[in-house]
Amino acid sequence: MITTDKTVALKTVKLPESFSRISWSLLIIGIILTLLSFAVNPKHASFGLIMTLAFVASVGIGSLFWVGIEYVSSAVWSTALRRPFEFIAGVIPFLIVIAIPLLLKMHTVFEWTRKSLLKTDPALVIKAPYLNEPFFIVRTLVVFGIWWLFYYLIIKNSKLQDTTRDPKLTARNVRLSAAFMPIFGITLTIFSIDWMMSLTPDWFSTVFGVYFFSGAVLAAMAFATLLIVKLNERNLFPVKLTADHYYNLGAFLFAFVNFWAYIGFSQFMLQWYGNLTVETAWYIPRMHGSWAVISIALVLVHFIIPFFALLTKPAKMNPHRLVFMSVWILFAHALDIYWIVMPVYDPGGATFGLSELAFLIASAGIILTVFSYKAKSNNLVPVGDPKLQRGLEFHI
Amino acid sequence: MRVLIQHIILVQNMSEIQRIPPSGRRLYGITAIFDNPDKVLSATKAATQEGYKDFDVYSPYPIHGLDNAMKLKPSRIGVVTLVLAMIGVVSILLFTWWTNSVNYPLIIGGKPYFAWPSYIPITFEMAVLFGAVSTVISLIAIWLGLPRNSHPLHDTEFMKKVSSDRFGVCVEATDPKFDEKQTMDFLQRLGGENVELAYYEVHELSLRKAVLDPKFVGAMVIVAVASSGATYFSLNKMLLMRPWSSLNNQFKVLPESRSTFYADGFAMRPPVEGTVARGHMPYIFSGNMPSAEKYMKNPLLPTPRVMEVGQRDFNTYCSPCHGYFGDGDSRLQGQFPSPPSLHSDTLRHAPDGHFYQVMTDGFQNVMPSYARQIPRDERWAIVWYIRALQRAEHAKGSDVK
Incomplete structure (x- = not known):
């Protein structure tokens, strides 16, 4: 392990009070709206809460994935940017809080919990060993537990390195992250199948886990890019990041926009071509009525527009473009989750109400509040990491 | 000519020398x-x-x-x-x-x-x-x-x-x-x-x-010959050699060969009892004119399309012997016996099944069966055309408008 004897010049920065004020108020408004929506229409609100869970979980676990990837690949360029990812991953322990109201009232959203359906639907009888309430709750707890365990261990080592500057901690995190990668793949697939695919219990798609993965890591990258670029442009980042760092962030956004489209289209084309009832049942409500408009809008918003907006090299280095496209992609990811979840609630047409508003505000509020809280009590860059200096001198 | 080329080369060399x-x-x-x-x-x-x-x-x-x-x-x-x-x-x-x-x-x-x-x-x-x-x-x-x-x-x-x-x-x-x-x-x-x-x-x-440069040109020629030769060899020769020829030498049963799998040693198996060829339609009135006349009706309607097909097929298959208008005026110049006219009273009053039966079975060892040349529906279309010819020959006053 190479240790650097050069000391990194750090600015002492403090996040402005307004940042945490806005985050907290978003969170509180989001919670109030969620409670209100439950009072108005509990079923609609439950679907809204599933969207919130899916969004927060995807951004949180996606961020932990990027932290792990940095360790496993020994990436240098992203060392200075790792902390924002770690802070965003701090939402992982709170996922269970969002999931508990849904676990208590599973009948309102999950069709397969109804025993009467088992008599008429032979497919559900075959799926019953997997899709039953006790096993569902156990899976959810195990998945969130594993995520929390890896989050706790990796972040603990990373934080400890700030004071001890021990390069052995990096080696330990590399091993932890290597173990995390396959476990991440399996648990994320389980999460996506349980909380989104099982809303339409007859349907199945072997690529759905990968589809959710592509959206999750893209959204995590977009959230971190938004915060990193915004902080750096306002001189609130302790070290100076260059256009070369921006370029890599933009390149990852661009790459995963394409990956999402590739996987989404793979799923669509095979099911469209196969034309089997069990598979097309998921797409038919999404291709008719106002949902068809949402589907086409999703292709434009999630793929075509970001593709051309981030295609050129100068665009990937332009901070204004990056901030704008990060917000855009986060909205696209929210639209993607809306498109996955809400046609189950109302196959007749797109809905927009209190629950959707609560979903958008609460999701942003949770992640921003956790970020601002973590940013207050931790260093914004991993000052003890041996790769930091090389990471700051990074050139493409 | 040679002098001219030498002159050009000389001029080129001169210009080169000037630049150096x-x-x-x-x-x-x-x-x-x-x-x-x-x-x-x-x-x-x-x-x-x-x-x-x-x-x-x-x-x-x-x-x-x-x-x-x-x-x-x-x-x-x-x-x-x-x-x-x-x-x-x-x-x-x-x-x-x-x-x-x-x-x-x-x-x-x-x-x-x-x-x-x-x-x-x-x-x-x-x-x-x-x-x-x-x-x-x-x-x-x-x-x-x-x-x-x-x-x-x-x-x-x-x-x-x-x-x-x-x-x-x-x-x-x-x-x-x-x-x-x-x-x-x-x-x-x-x-x-x-x-x-x-x-x-x-x-x-x-x-x-x-x-x-001869070296460059030579190298290019070698590359071109080698790559096209390799392509030709691999596609036309190599694929027919072992082990790439496996698709040519498949383990399969060839017609008329001996089989070790079946007890009777025949590789070719008879079709399953009751098998019918695709599209096959049994014809039960073969050799039974009275039933054909009694039970069969023309399944088609005399639409313009049916008449068109009937006319085309009549002109192709029937007209060489029966003449374009069914008068029996053969174009075969007496090399084959001319058939009787289709406008006789007997034939005018014969049912549709009669004509269909004649086309399907042949007639009195003189006219052969046309069942193989003319599909079923087209034979019925010809019947409609014969009817039209007969009507034209014996038009009533009411037919003229």
């Missing part, structure tokens, strides 16, 4: 070798600051930050890639649309003719293929200058070093600030070793001659 300076060789530039990437990077920065523009840096691997130090403009090759990839996208979409919905419309899997989702994968592939291949070709053609197959620095000690473990700078003679002495001093001051002058070879002065 008195020393006899034309200068390309000044080369300098550096030990490590840091040194060459700082030398590059210094050269840029000094105002040099026409110089290049040589390194066995990419050096980060070099393009900034050389003040290179961003490459525009991305535009070439994008434009050609889009041409690939548009052309393959037009191609799939034209083949599948215009030239040879074919329904596959119950999908519409232009089933665009199934064309997206090939569109993606073509975008990648056009983009990648065109990028490489334009790199070779435009940025490397394809017709030039030789370079003054090629086969020099300098090039040998900078392509293994050293880093080099070459300031070219075309630079406005270039001055043999000053530039040499400048490079030495930067810490360059082996500061040397690099000259053009004589054959490099003429672009046309370089392409016609």
Whole structure:
């Protein structure tokens, strides 16, 4: 392990009070709206809460994935940017809080919990060993537990390195992250199948886990890019990041926009071509009525527009473009989750109400509040990491 | 003629000689070798600051930050890639649309003719293929200058070093600030070793001659012959040899061969009891005219289309013997007995089944069966046409309007 004897010049920065004020108020408004929506229409609100869970979980676990990837690949360029990812991953322990109201009232959203359906639907009888309430709750707890365990261990080592500057901690995190990668793949697939695919219990798609993965890591990258670029442009980042760092962030956004489209289209084309009832049942409500408009809008918003907006090299280095496209992609990811979840609630047409508003505000509020809280009590860059200096001198 | 060619060669040589300076060789530039990437990077920065523009840096691997130090403009090759990839996208979409919905419309899997989702994968592939291949070709053609197959620095000690473990700078003679002495001093001051002058070879002065260099032409011919020969061999010969010939020598039962699998030793098996050929329709009135006349009715209606088909088939199959109007005036000039007229009272009052039975079975060993030539529905169409001919011959007053 190479240790650097050069000391990194750090600015002492403090996040402005307004940042945490806005985050907290978003969170509180989001919670109030969620409670209100439950009072108005509990079923609609439950679907809204599933969207919130899916969004927060995807951004949180996606961020932990990027932290792990940095360790496993020994990436240098992203060392200075790792902390924002770690802070965003701090939402992982709170996922269970969002999931508990849904676990208590599973009948309102999950069709397969109804025993009467088992008599008429032979497919559900075959799926019953997997899709039953006790096993569902156990899976959810195990998945969130594993995520929390890896989050706790990796972040603990990373934080400890700030004071001890021990390069052995990096080696330990590399091993932890290597173990995390396959476990991440399996648990994320389980999460996506349980909380989104099982809303339409007859349907199945072997690529759905990968589809959710592509959206999750893209959204995590977009959230971190938004915060990193915004902080750096306002001189609130302790070290100076260059256009070369921006370029890599933009390149990852661009790459995963394409990956999402590739996987989404793979799923669509095979099911469209196969034309089997069990598979097309998921797409038919999404291709008719106002949902068809949402589907086409999703292709434009999630793929075509970001593709051309981030295609050129100068665009990937332009901070204004990056901030704008990060917000855009986060909205696209929210639209993607809306498109996955809400046609189950109302196959007749797109809905927009209190629950959707609560979903958008609460999701942003949770992640921003956790970020601002973590940013207050931790260093914004991993000052003890041996790769930091090389990471700051990074050139493409 | 020979004199003329000699004259041209002479003139060319003269013009070449004129371009070569008195020393006899034309200068390309000044080369300098550096030990490590840091040194060459700082030398590059210094050269840029000094105002040099026409110089290049040589390194066995990419050096980060070099393009900034050389003040290179961003490459525009991305535009070439994008434009050609889009041409690939548009052309393959037009191609799939034209083949599948215009030239040879074919329904596959119950999908519409232009089933665009199934064309997206090939569109993606073509975008990648056009983009990648065109990028490489334009790199070779435009940025490397394809017709030039030789370079003054090629086969020099300098090039040998900078392509293994050293880093080099070459300031070219075309630079406005270039001055043999000053530039040499400048490079030495930067810490360059082996500061040397690099000259053009004589054959490099003429672009046309370089392409016609016998070595180059010979190598190209060898490549062309070898690649086409290898292609021919692999597709026409190699695939028929073992072990690639496995598709030719399959384990299968050939007709009329002996089988070890079945107890009776026959490889060819009779069809299962009661098997009917695809499209087969049994005909139960064969040889039974009274029943055919009694039980069969024409299943078609005399639509214009049916009459058209009936007329076409009658003129093709029936008219050689029966005549175009069914009068029995054969065109065979008595080489075959002429049939009776179709307008006799008996035949005018005969039921439809009679004509169908005659066409299907043949008649009195003189007229053969036409069942193999004329499909079932077309035989019924001919019946309608015969009826029309008979009506025309014996028109009533009410038929005229």
